[in-house]
Amino acid sequence: MSFSLDHPLEKEKQDYVYCLNSSLSLHSTDYAFLLEDDAYPLDDFFPVLLDTLNHFSSSLDHTHDASPAYVKFFHPERLSTFADVVSIIELISWVLLSGTVLHVTYCCFRPLPLSTHSSWLLCLFYALLFALAINRPGLMELRRLTPSLYALLPAPSCCTPAMLFPKSSANAIVSFLQSKTCENNLGKDSILDEFLEFSNLNAYVVQPNVVMHIGMYSALRQNIVDPFLM
Incomplete structure (x- = not known):
């Protein structure tokens, strides 16, 4: 079965690529931050974002840790357990x-x-x-007592409501996303996981979350979202 832009997941991916490309086209851009329409920034959003940017910009070396593939600023709390x-x-x-x-x-x-x-x-x-x-x-x-206490951990799979992309890896991510077609059970977040294996780069997640996942209706799945899954 073939999928065109009529497939919701593919359309979402194309919109995501467009927004990322538009952000990268700005003059003197070192990072691109994409905040999806179902993500609501909390009060600590900007202090933690600035602290995260300072963390990477102050790195004196050019290892993968100094320039990650991307940094997530949200991960569902229901998936956060003492299991790793x-x-x-x-x-x-x-x-x-x-x-x-x-x-x-x-x-x-x-x-x-x-x-x-x-x-x-x-x-x-x-x-x-x-x-x-x-x-x-x-x-x-x-x-949450102070931004310096927020944890920067290896990023798990799933979910892209708030993402920070260094320009050094963002262009490669755009090309990789464009080379893949989203379909059932293969969303853009899964393709981003594939990119990590392809590029051998690291990705991180900032915890606790600095954005809240909002919205009761999923346009992608055409149904009401269970609030306990958010």
């Missing part, structure tokens, strides 16, 4: 830090009848229960 190596390391770090702080604080104001070792383990256990209760999205909310 990075998130498990975050969980362990949180438990050790917060559990130790809780133990020291409690011992200063109300010495425990338990041994120091036992009371520390108990505080670690409480910290672990708290983290599991609020899950990873809730834990990530603590990073």
